[in-house]
Amino acid sequence: MKREPRNRIAASVKKVWRINAGLSMLVPAIAAGVPTYFMDDWSIPTYIIYLGWALIVLAAGIFIWLLPGIRWRRWRYEVFEQEIYIQHGIFIVTQTIVPMIRVQHVDTEQGPVLKAFKLATVSISTAATTHRIPALLLEEALELRDRIGTLARVEEDDV
């Protein structure tokens, strides 16, 4: 756990993560909003409502404000001629080595949010696993995909 891979992923991914986290926070917000609205009708004690909202604000703070930054700082990758080296994880930091000759195929994909930020995800599949680099600038992603594609073609080594 010493040498860190050199390249970072696109910095704008933090915004994407924040938007996604914000969207998924809508569910608990609605779940809390309804009882707040009917608080008097359903005779719910006020402290429970406060507690609920406090939890939601706390979670929003963690998931929207805190984690994307840490996650981005941890996310690193490096593509060598013979292997791909990936590091990610917030609480559990994982470093993954994927040898080029084990790569079966590489994909790029782009959801609506990623598209708005001109980003794309690169996924690298072996016979057993799939590794995703969550967000690179589109041109960078396409270039990386092609590069891995060429490097992986070198040797025919069957499962």
Add this chain to the structure above:
Amino acid sequence: MSEPKRMHPISIVLQMLKLIKDAIIPLAVGFIAFFRNLSEMFWWSPFALIGAVLLISGLTAFLHWYRFTYRIEADELRLESGVFVRKKRYISKHRIQSVNTSANILHRLFGIVKLEVQTAGGGKKAEGEIGALSKEDAAGIQQFVKRKEQRDTETDSIEDLSSVKRAGYTLSFRRLLAAAATSGGTGVFFGFLFAITQQLDNIADFNIYSIAFDWLLEQSLVLSILFVIGSLALTWMIAMVGTVFKYCYFQITKQGEELFIRRGLLEKREITIPLHRIQALKVEENIFRQPFGLLAVSAVIAGGGAESDKHSFSTILFPLLKRSELQHFLKEIVPGFVVETAFRKPPKRARLRYAFVPILISMLITGVLVYFFSWYGLFAILFILLTVCFCVLDYKDAGVSWTADMLTMRYRELSRITVHVPRKKVQAFRESQHYFQSKKQLGTVKISVASGGAAGSSFKVRHLAEQDAQAAADWYSFRS
């Protein structure tokens, strides 16, 4: 064999039986619910129903048989099927991972077999399946696949089978009984029993557990203990019978670069595995076997195992061996996988990490039990003690070791598991470290190999010393 061939005609009957078997429960329910009134009006309606079922299933089965053909052409096994939608599946023999045949009682009655072809693709089902064909045809297909295996591995291209070096092991009857007695199948059986009683609950409106519990409480302590022991013994025996059926007449032989496995009492199975298709070798010592120095050997294969167990994608190479016989067995059967025993073990400072989570969980469970059952719950302290024992074993067993081209990992998940994976078959290598591990310079190592599951299989050893984990990563890395 380039002419398209149909299956043995008996497959019509087999297919029919299968269709009827699948449809019998909804039909019976439908009949009871709906047709009962009808049968009061028309006495012949049940017979008409049976006739219709026979006719429809017979016709479907006939069409299925009529439209299903297989042939060998241009180094491919070509299967074509489908009545309305034609489905053609061409499997290149260079992609075939293993060929299995099996014969259940019906097959055996007519002297035919079912053939399954596994490729590396994920999914539980075999990629190619021929439901019923004569033994000669099956042997023909196996021969066809094998010819390429020998060319691939560059042994002499045309080799007389009898001149190929053979090695073999047969499971003796005593071994079979010992394997059955110590198999972990009891747990599976309990799961099955649980599922059945759940179903009973749904059908009849009573809770079998509460009845049993009430009844137990009414009895004296001695009687209830006897009852529990008795029912445990019974389930154990039933699980034993299952293992005996499965592994009866177990035989493994090695011919050239291939393994042949043959087993089964009622349903006979024959499995062919090319040696170089083995992704990992797994030695498993479950808690009933380990004290007696017994173990089971299995192989992880990319196409998925030939076992019917849902959770394992490995194929048993031998159900029961003594620890002292293992080396010899490996040398004879899978010579590439010779055991390296100088493990790099987790350091002393890792002990807390092994103990912390399991003990915390067991204490929480005990707390809940004490809360609900007052002092009866204190029996759960036994459970905590067991957990402690387990943690100690977990810590003591863990380790990794490697030679130039083989990685060996040992860890415990109730059973002690030792896997040997050739470096070439490791698809990805992961080293991970969480906050508490990094404080003590510990790391977890995890590898993935291709197997039947879509996600592959992975093996991991937790809380190794950081420099050992790093050394393992360096060993795997192509840069160093």
